Amino acid sequence: MSIKNLFKIAMNALLRNKFRAFLTMLGIIIGVASVIAMLGIGQGSKLSIQQQIAGMGLNLVTVVPGSQQRGGVQFGAATMQSLKETDVDAILSECTAVLAATPEVRGNGQVVFGALNWPTSLYGENESYLQIRERSVVNGRMFTDKEISSAAKVCLVGQTVIKNLFGEGADPVGQVIRFKKIPFLIIGVLDPKGLNTFGQDQDDLLLAPYTTVQKRVQAITWVNSIYTSAVDAGSTDQAATQITETLRRHHKIKASDQDDFTIRNQAELLSTFSSVSNILTVLLGAIAGISLLVGGIGIMNIMYVSVTERTREIGLRMAIGGKGRDILMQFLAESMLLSITGGVIGILVGIAASKIIGSAMSWPVVVLPSSEVLSFAVCTIIGIFFGWYPAKKAASLDPIDALRYE
Amino acid sequence: MKKLIEIIKLKKDYYIGEVTVHALKGVDMVVNEGEFVAIMGASGSGKSTMLNIIGCLDKPTFGDYILDGINISGLSRNELASYRNRKLGFVFQTYNLLPRTTALDNVELPLMYNATVKSKERKERAIAALESVGLADRMYHKPNQLSGGQQQRVAIARSLVNDPVVILADEATGNLDTRTSYEIMALFQDLNNKGKTVVFVTHELDIAKCATRNVIFKDGVILRESIVQDRIIARELLAGMPIEAD
Structure with missing residues (x-):
């Protein structure tokens, strides 16, 4: 049939x-x-x-300190104070797959404006931050090299901070806020980015020169982490390898010893x-x-x-x-x-x-x-x-x- | 005259559990081309078994069955199916039309299983078959829109459509009233007059008298064979019958 x-x-x-x-x-x-x-x-x-994750920067390669170990006891991730700002310079000059790098120094605390206050995080970065984290300034300006070297008390604010201290839609540029009793002049406003994959509010932050946060707020000599940007998304592995080599040499780590830092890239997170x-x-x-x-x-x-x-x-x-x-x-x-x-x-x-x-x-x-x-x-x-x-x-x-x- | 059907020393046994039933116990029978044979007998006499074997639906246990020059005893199931499709036409007591399917589609059915017939020819032949049974105006009726006699005529048209060498009818008038029965028999006689060979199983004596020859089975053997002397011509009988009011 x-x-x-x-x-x-x-x-x-x-x-x-x-x-x-x-x-x-x-x-x-x-x-x-x-x-x-x-x-x-x-x-x-x-x-x-x-x-x-791509929005967080697919080219992103993060360096965090290794876990501290004393007498066989592990102190948890990123507890070492092994990263210094000189490492950033070394990475930038020696790693060909790295386009930009910024140290990061963090501090948490209340930010105060007039009678209002709000708990937030202060991020100390250099001027490459915007490029590396794919953010932009919607109002005002980014801090300059000069302000970094002089540890100027200037900052940029995220949308959530504005909402809580100044009210929605207000223009805070030129105002002075206090973070841990230190006055910061607001010079710019960061773009709204919303929540990230982990539910963190990416707009709840203050951005200041890392020198300011390191010396004036935290009073430390190390940096919390280093953010770098590979030349393209395909080079993150290469960048990670180069950074590892560079940092091992600069930290004078013996071939038999473990790294005193950890490198993460977005590709891992993505997978x-x-x-x-x-x-x-x-x-x-x-x-x-x-x-x-x-x-x-x-x-x-x-x-x-x-x-x-x-x-x-x-x-x-x-x-x-x-x-x-x-x-x-x-x-x-x-x-x-x-x-x-x-x-x-x-x-x-x-x-x-x-x-x-x-x-x-x-x-x-x-x-x-x-x-x-x-x-x-x-x-x-x-x-x-x-x-x-x-x-x-x-x-x-x-x-x-x-x-x-x- | 050409021997269309030749049955030689045919036996058929059925095995039901451990019991063997001898349905046919050595039958010799010949049907010549152009004959109208009525097979008769009480139930259990073996007449249905005989018809199943003649119809290539069943195979004999012993003996030979030669249909149109070919011994079918050695054929496979599939070969038998093609044989039925090309050589035989079936008419059943219960019509066996496909429900909710038009008369035309029902009649086309046997040609569906013949790949050599294209759809245009299939339709033409089905229409011709329906016309030959007097149902030209009922082609697109479905079985539930037709009377019993009309349904049986559709079934006869279906049995004709493949131009079989023999038409096999199993109690084809069993479900019909007397008048309609004779109408159907008149149709069979017309077909027979045109040269079709018909083998007809019945237990009604009057219906059997419409045939040219009677074969009577009893207990698995042929009891008697006889040429019908006082043959009933169904058309003449119908002319004399009053038309019953429904």
Whole structure:
């Protein structure tokens, strides 16, 4: 029998029971739609994490002090005071893969303006900070080299600090605020950046020359960390290697000793978070896949019912010349028509559902063409797999018994 | 005259659990081209088994069955299916039409299993078959829109559409009233007059008298064979019958 005839017969058989065919398809529709929507949500979250990490600067390579160890006791990450501002100069002059570098000195405390105060973090950086962290000044200016060398008491403020000290939308440039009793002249306002992937408010900060924070606020000689920017996103590994070599030489670390610093780059962070969201995607996909499986079992059930109900039809088809293979193909064609039609509708419903979920929950939802192709392929396989046994049962009937079946 | 069906020392056993049922115990039978044979017998006499074997639906345990010059005893299941498709036409007691399917589609069905017939020819032949049974105006009716007699005529059209060498009917009038039965028999006689060979299983004596020859089975053997002397011509009988009000 030709393929055309086969599908014509299968179509006619299904149209004889429109409502039942629809209900059977519904299982597949729901299954496929949920697979599409769940994978869409998973992909969306993955993509948004990637974008946020990229937003923090994909070229970023961070150097933090190593953990301090005394008498075999580890004091935790970044407890050493091993990084100095001279390290920054060394990295800049010796590491060819590094474009820019800034030391960072941090301090936490209350910032006070008039009667208002707000707990925030003070970041001491050099002028490369904006470039490295991909930020910009929306109002006023960045501090200068001269202000760095003179440890000037100037600062830039983030949006959250403005909101809490001056009120939303106010222009604080030119005002003087106090941090740990030290007056700082506000010279600029940083761009709004919102929360990062970890839920930290990236606008809740004061930015000052690192010399100011190091000498006037913290009174320390080391720096908390060093941020560097590789020449491009592909060179972060190379940059990390060069920085390691440079710092080991400058810190006079013996070949047998461990580094007294740790280097992190964004690629690592990216792969960590990508793997987390991959697990999420797999999990959601698996749950949705189960509903697709249930849909497939629904098809199998209906095909069994259909074979039993149409035993006499099968007998007749055999009597007038239908071979076992023809009968097998006919029922397979029916189950495949059910699953593929259901799959196509399911994909459309899934795309629509993803858009609705995405806009209703304001989640990023991304439907990849690959998940559509995958769902479609799975549907076809389900049609064959779950249609096979009922079809095989139909094909192996004895025509005489089938014709007599009541 | 050409021997269309030749059955030689045919036996058929069924195994039901450990019990062996000898349904046919050595049957010799010949049907010539152009004959109208009625097979008769009580239930359990082996007449249905005989028809199943003639219809290539079942294979004999022993003996030979030669249909249109080919011994079918040695054929595989698939070969039998093609044989049924090309050589035989079936008419059943319960019509066995596909529900919710038009008369035309029902009649086209056997040709669907013949890859050499294209869809245009298939439709033409189905229309011709329906016209030959007098249902030209019912082609797009579905079985539930047709009377029993009309449904059986669709079934006869279906059995004709592949131009079989023999039409096999199993109690084809069993579900019909007397008048409709004779209408169907008149149709069979018309087809027979045009040269079609018909083998007909029935237990009704009057229906059997429409045939040219009767073969009576009993306990798995042929009890008697006889040429019908006082043959009923169904059309003449119908002309004399009052048309019953429904």
